[in-house]
Amino acid sequence: MAKYLLLKHYRGGPTPLYDVPMDQWTPEEISAHVQYMRDFAARLEETGEFVEGQALSPEGTFVRYDGEGRPPVTDGPFAETKDLIAGWMVIDVDTYDRALELAGELSAAPGAGGKPLHEWLEVRPFLNEPPTISE
């Protein structure tokens, strides 16, 4: 039992195999893609492995503390940011191999032309509770 984050990047991963931006797809292709993601999540709920999924707006603001009594400083958005996270899904699975298998399936979501996107997904383990038995 271990939780993994399947992280979807707009940018920042290895070079994508197919790089047609989504706004160049047909509306039907977009619908098919969205449906695939929904079905995937529903299937994981049935297997008892789904924790959550979220998508992020591409534009964000950087914020930092600026000293006592002053409002926080904001910066951005930065159109040229190297890494851009699109969204994630959290799964709770028995093994690391199962996490890889599921990430592979999610990466097969259809893109332009209805063919699998082959997009790179990042698999990151969550930090757990420390085990009780330590020696």
Place this chain on the structure above:
Amino acid sequence: MDEAVLRTLTPAVIGILVRRGVDFATAEDAVQDALVEAVRAWPTDPPRDPKGWLVAVSWRKFLDVARADTARRRREALVEVEPAPGPSEPIDDTLALYFLCAHPSLTPASAVALTLRAVGGLTTRQIARAYLVPETTMAQRISRAKRTVSGVRFNQPGDVGTVLRVLYLVFNEGYSGDVDLAAEAIRLTRQLAARIRHAEVAGLLALMLLHHARRAARTTADGRLVPLAEQDRSRWDTRLIAEGVQVLQNALARDRLGEFQAQAAIAALHADARTAEETDWVQIVEWYDELVRLTDSPVARLNRAVAVGEADGPRAGLAALAGLDPALPRYAAVAAYLHERDGDLPIAARLYAEAARSAPSLPEVEHLTRQAARLNALLRR
């Protein structure tokens, strides 16, 4: 009303329904519904016979479901026949449930969830919270597990080994929710040990008791990990230690050594030392040798290297480490510790930092980062 008492009745009541001809999955659902009703009703209207009450209400819940479910003719027929009440004190039903819920066809996560619900009497919501997943996910995991074992005959002797692995997981890998999973694992293992004479069941119970005894000393109030050598031993629970040692001695007397007894023996030797300096590391190394022989586990070899380092010096510990895969979880942490003991602070600092990056839990990340920082501060002086 004591919820714990209510929960101890769960497996026996499921067993009674199954003996009356209800399939396991349906019986388990009916008893869950009855438990929920008991939690609501008992505080104001406590029954004279809690178990009889649970059987009656579970049976009624089952009838409600069966009547509503007109599509299932077989159950309807069963309802009309209205079977004679089963024996009220079936001896092996609880044991049978342990085996069923840890059936080898189940994945570990499913077996854990099913065991906590059907044997432990926890609600789906409590289990979901304990494992930080949504309730719908946990409900699906449980119903899927029930479908997986639907073809398995009830009351068949099963595999004690898989039951023990499930209980070990509940004890060792829980989150800290509103359910105390370690205490629950001990309760379930104790209940199992009372039903089956088996050296490894006793060994696992002893292992749990001896580690649970240290719980108050394992972390500071703000959640920092305290290594075994630095723990305030006056905070160890001597009553649990005494019980653990007793259970272990009885187990070892059966002369059927297994990995849980060996691990418990190591924990007992730690418990026996009034100070860290008094630890009998030579005997601990001997038990690790047994453990390695029994399991051939790389994790046991890694822990053995730590013990060898204490018994024969850090160089011997590092020699014991050689040949192990550096990709093993906690390898870098062990290597860092042994190098520090050997006086090689730059390497130790680097290894602690490396260990922090690959540590599987946040308290360990923080602990190892502090170790690296401590050595780096010394090196700057």
